[in-house]
Amino acid sequence: MTDTLHLDILPYEVLLTIFDYCDAFDLVRLSEVCKRFYEIVRSDAVWIKKSRGLLVTNQVSERFRKRCNPVLLSPRSMWLVSYNWQYGRYERKTLISNKVKAMPWLQMTNDTLWWSGSKLLYGVKRSSKYCKDKVNVDIKYNNCFYNNICGADICKFVLCGNFIISGHSNGDIQYWLDKSHKGYPSVVKILRCVHSCDIDGIDATSQNIISGSVDGMIKIQKNVDIEEDNFDKNEISIDFMDKIDRVQSLVIDPTGTQFAVGSSGTTIIPPLHLINIETLIRYTMFDEKRYPWKHGAGILDMVWDNPQTLLTCGYDTFVRKWDLRTEKCVSSWADPNDSALYCISSDYQYSIITGTQHACAAVLWDQRMCNFVQLYFINSQTFPLRSPIYSLRFDSSQLYCALDRHLVKLNFSGQSCQRNNYKQFLINYCN
Structure with a gap:
């Protein structure tokens, strides 16, 4: 036997x-x-191979890891959190509530979430406790760092080194010193009347500050030492008023050699432009011959996935992926509710999240798939919200959405989160 x-x-x-x-x-x-x-x-050996193709939690990009808290997840935890993202298992929390409506903007690092609305700037401190063997991420939000600006509304702002650089509705640009470790940011420099109207696009590197306003004016300034008094001598002004309509978005590529400008698309000129920072040559790569733009298909937000790939979204209700090597739109994804897309964020690999104009909805996309992955409706029974999502940011386990009166966080790291599979609800409703 x-x-x-x-x-x-x-x-x-x-x-x-x-x-x-x-x-x-x-x-x-x-x-x-x-x-x-x-x-x-x-x-971890069993889960490493399974974690390589996951959504959101696959922290391959260094740029993405810089805004993650916790910075790293174990392979087993990556699968669980990614599962929560895909099937809508999360906990919802309102971080900021205002009585006055605003069009806010968000930026994020791994230790601080920055929010602007109207004349206010908030810095929300992020801290975490993480256990490698199980998902136990506890993001704590300390008292908001608050500073009231004696001036115009903040339209957009960008983080650059130890500074926050903001563009305002009166055309001013302000330097804020990031003193989040002390509990507040403070204005250290004001550039008066850089533009004559709202600055709806601003980005910066260690060498340059680039801004664009609603009258089509784009300005490039050297990002010099903050102690210098004379900024005018370093300023280069590019006037596209006769060729480009309202500037709505502006982003510098990861190499710092060129930047993309998105406009409202209400003229015969296409709404997407590339400009070389050194030569100042403007290249309308995606013109009518290469892509059939529709009238009013303005670009409201953009993000560089890498130096060769640009993601855009806007009034045409599509997320579009542009390949600069082939000079073509290589992929596009239509919003499931046929809604204008106000904002976009990426993990610089597979995952994209967009904020929509209607129904307080955020949409998760996988660049390897034709259809969307999941819907997250930010409203709740307590706050029956109808605001657009004006700005959003996410890391491996948290999604932050800025509405007209609220800043809302969705936490996907819990093991017992309530399931909100809105994608399945939408499929059943359509059938």
């Missing part, structure tokens, strides 16, 4: 190969079979 063979006596490497064919739910069941299976399933 031969001895009975048992699966649990196989070599470790053989079991790992077998477990690679199992999905996550089967692995959880296998961990309950015996002590050896439990120890193998709890190890």
Whole structure:
């Protein structure tokens, strides 16, 4: 009589190969079979291969890791958090509520979330407690750092080194010193009347500050030492008033050699332009011959996925992916509610999240798929919100959405979050 063979006596490497064919739910069941299976399933070796293609949690890009809190997730935790993103399992919390409506803007680092609305600037401190063996991310929000500006509304702002550089509705640009470790930001420099009207696009590198206003004016200034008094001698003014209508978005590429400008698209000139910072040559790469632009298909927000790839969104209700090497739109995704897209954010790999004009909806996209992955409706029974999502930012486990009166956070790191699978609801409704 031969001895009975048992699966649990196989070599470790053989079991790992077998477990690679199992999905996550089967692995959880296998961990309950015996002590050896439990120890193998709890190890990172089983989950590393499964975590490589995950959405949101796959922190390949260094730019994305700089805004993540916690900075790194274990492979097993990556799968669980990614599952929560895809199936709408999250906890909702309102961080800021205002009585006055505004058109806010967000920027984020791994330790601070910055929010502007009207004349106010908030810095929300982020801290986390993280356990490697299980998802236990506790983001704490300390008292908001608050500063009231004696001037015009903040339209857009950007983080650059230790400074926050903001563009205002009266054309001023202000330098704020990031003193978040002390509890507040403070204005250290004001550039008066850089533009004559609202600055709706602004970005900066260590060398340059580039801004664009609603009258079509674009200005490039050297980002010199903050102690210098004379900024005018470093200013280069590019006047596109006769060729480009209202500037609505502006972003510098990761190499700092060129920048993209998005306009309202209400003229015969296409709304997407590239400008070389050194030569100041403007190149309307995506003209009518290369892409059939519709009238009014303005670009409201953009993000560089990498130096060769630009993502845009706007009034035409599409997310578009532009390849600068082929000078073509290589992919596009239509909003499921046929809504204008006000903002866009990326993890610089597969994941994209957009904020829509209607229904307080944020949409998760996978660049490898044709359809959207999930919908997140930011409104709740307590706050029946109808505001657009004007700006949003996300890291591996948190999504922040800026509405006209509220700043809302969705936390996807919990193990017992309520499931809100709005994608399935939408599919069932349409059928």
